[in-house]
Amino acid sequence: xxxxxxxxxxxxxxxxxxxxxxxxxxxxxxxxxxxxxxxxxxxxxxxxxxxxxxxxxxxxxxxxxxxxxxxxxxxxxxxxxxxxxxxxxxxxxxxxxxxxxxxxxxxxxxxxxxxxxxxxxxxxxxxxxxxxxxxxxxxxxxxxxxxxxxxxxxxxxxxxxxxxxxxxxxxxxxxxxxxxxxxxxxxxxxxxxxxxxxxxxxxxxxxxxxxxxxxxxxxxxxxxxxxxxxxxxxxxxxxxxxxxxxxxxxxxxxxxxxxxxxxxxxxxxxxxxxxxxxxxxxxxxxxxxxxxxxxxxxxxxxxxxx
Amino acid sequence: xxxxxxxxxxxxxxxxxxxxxxxxxxxxxxxxxxxxxxxxxxxxxxxxxxxxxxxxxxxxxxxxxxxxxxxxxxxxxxxxxxxxxxxxxxxxxxxxxxxxxxxxxxxxxxxxxxxxxxxxxxxxxxxxxxxxxxxxxxxxxxxxxxxxxxxxxxxxxxxxxxxxxxxxxxxxxxxxxxxxxxxxxxxxxxxxxxxxxxxxxxxxxxxxxxxxxxxxxxxxxxxxxxxxxxxxxxxxxxxxxxxxx
Numbered sequence: 001x002x003x004x005x006x007x008x009x010x011x012x013x014x015x016x017x018x019x020x021x022x023x024x025x026x027x028x029x030x031x032x033x034x035x036x037x038x039x040x041x042x043x044x045x046x047x048x049x050x051x052x053x054x055x056x057x058x059x060x061x062x063x064x065x066x067x068x069x070x071x072x073x074x075x076x077x078x079x080x081x082x083x084x085x086x087x088x089x090x091x092x093x094x095x096x097x098x099x100x101x102x103x104x105x106x107x108x109x110x111x112x113x114x115x116x117x118x119x120x121x122x123x124x125x126x127x128x129x130x131x132x133x134x135x136x137x138x139x140x141x142x143x144x145x146x147x148x149x150x151x152x153x154x155x156x157x158x159x160x161x162x163x164x165x166x167x168x169x170x171x172x173x174x175x176x177x178x179x180x181x182x183x184x185x186x187x188x189x190x191x192x193x194x195x196x197x198x199x200x201x202x203x204x205x206x207x208x209x210x211x212x213x214x215x216x217x218x219x220x221x222x223x224x225x226x227x228x229x230x231x232x233x234x235x236x237x238x239x240x241x242x243x244x245x246x247x248x249x250x251x252x253x254x255x256x257x258x259x260x261x262x263x264x265x266x267x268x269x270x271x272x273x274x275x276x277x278x279x280x281x282x283x284x285x286x287x288x289x290x291x292x293x294x295x296x297x298x299x300x301x302x303x304x305x306x
Numbered sequence: 307x308x309x310x311x312x313x314x315x316x317x318x319x320x321x322x323x324x325x326x327x328x329x330x331x332x333x334x335x336x337x338x339x340x341x342x343x344x345x346x347x348x349x350x351x352x353x354x355x356x357x358x359x360x361x362x363x364x365x366x367x368x369x370x371x372x373x374x375x376x377x378x379x380x381x382x383x384x385x386x387x388x389x390x391x392x393x394x395x396x397x398x399x400x401x402x403x404x405x406x407x408x409x410x411x412x413x414x415x416x417x418x419x420x421x422x423x424x425x426x427x428x429x430x431x432x433x434x435x436x437x438x439x440x441x442x443x444x445x446x447x448x449x450x451x452x453x454x455x456x457x458x459x460x461x462x463x464x465x466x467x468x469x470x471x472x473x474x475x476x477x478x479x480x481x482x483x484x485x486x487x488x489x490x491x492x493x494x495x496x497x498x499x500x501x502x503x504x505x506x507x508x509x510x511x512x513x514x515x516x517x518x519x520x521x522x523x524x525x526x527x528x529x530x531x532x533x534x535x536x537x538x539x540x541x542x543x544x545x546x547x548x549x550x551x
Binding site for chain 2: 162
């Protein structure tokens with residue numbers, strides 16, 4: 001049985017096709033990542049799957065239950081952590097957690113095992129109002145509240161947006177542990193580097209899934225070779241590389257520029273004499289393994305997202 | 307010439323020292339990356355430099371003015387944009403430009419020209435009358451940057467300008483930053499994308515209220531013997547004692 005399943009989902013919001021023919025299936029115990037920028041439709045999709053919005057057409061199930069017919073049963077089985085902090089700011093940490101436990105007809109002690117790694121970190125502050133917590137602590141409380149009824153499927157909407165790299169790594173460690181408890185996790189993120197931490201990912205843009213696969217499969221499907229070019233003057237290098245007739249795309253990527261050629265199998269070292277002729281120094285040209293971000297950009301620029 | 311100088315800049319809230327005697331200087335036309343974990347004190351430091359919060363001790367000199375004693379002169383010399391709030395979603399593109407140009411003191415007679423030039427520079431000709439709320443985030447952020455520059459400030463403070471922006475728009479945004487820096491504008495920028503740290507001329511990393519590292523990305527990587535800024539950041543930020551509380 002699939003923990004989450006969608007077939008040709010569509011939803012129009014005003015003038016925007018927020019979800020555009022989305023189909024996928026998530027296995028039990030999987031971490032499934034939905035990777036895409038702000039406005040891709042990630043939140044809308046989550047709201048359909050958590051029974052908070054009705055799709056215009058298509059069908060979806062969560063934990064084998066239909067999102068329309070069985071919405072009540074689904075609500076007791078999923079945990080949902082929205083992108084915006086949605087707990088009660090004027091209740092304390094402990095009051096928020098007790099409230100969510102009570103709503104789901106359970107108690108903190110009954111499922112304490114599941115949340116102790118996460119909740120344990122904020123428990124020393126359990127008498128503090130939620131509104132007075134820092135961003136990282138709010139997030140841990142929200143995750144604890146989403147887990148307190150031991151859901152079978154957990155939806156996390158952009159849990160790492162605006163979070164620093166160290167705290168992001170900590171959150172992903174927690175998700176790895178939850179998976180070992182058999183909880184299926186659907187998580188959305190705009191950070192492409194987090195894709196590698198998922199079992200499978202969907203790349204989403206403009207309401208559509210561009211590709212659904214394992215991170216490795218997505219990297220393998222990258223068309224042609226990718227070259228990494230650096231030189232002393234990086235900003236001039238970017239302009240000059242783009243002006244070269246054989247170059248298909250050129251983007252800044254940290255300390256080098258990533259280049260693809262119109263002929264996907266062209267040899268990048270052909271740029272050496274061209275760049276030397278333009279006065280570039282310390283030029284380094286090497287082949288490079290594409291990242292998920294390279295793949296995402298290639299897919300959107302080839303019109304896949306439009 | 308230094309256009310931003312922090313001298314033992316300190317901010318205490320009760321017993322808590324949010325910013326602990328930080329010192330650095332930023333040159334004209336420099337892209338200065340201001341990194342740190344959540345809670346390290348970046349926002350508090352930035353607020354003091356922008357003249358929005360008074361230091362407990364030490365001082366910040368921005369565009370030649372003391373940020374605590376002459377905050378209004380500082381504000382007139384800088385542009386500011388943040389990820390969280392920058393534009394009015396229910397105003398049109400051109401109305402946002404007009405509004406901010408007015409607030410930043412651009413003379414009424416030159417505002418129409420400023421609007422036209424801004425739209426042209428952004429390639430937003432057909433979006434002139436679009437509501438800002440209807441634009442993709444990447445476009446909004448480019449517009450917000452242009453709006454922060456309408457009064458031709460010498461310094462722009464950018465607080466996580468690219469969070470959540472799609473990868474292509476994120477790079478276009480950095481190309482705008484480079485253009486501005488080439489024209490002599492000083493850029494003071496925070497980000498959680500470590501590839502963007504590599505685009506900065508120099509980077510500082512705050513840990514527990516102090517500046518623990520400050521150098522060119524290349525030097526920081528050499529010093530820590532790691533291949534990327536991400537790993538430099540991890541090495542430093544993991545030393546933090548101060549739990550976000």
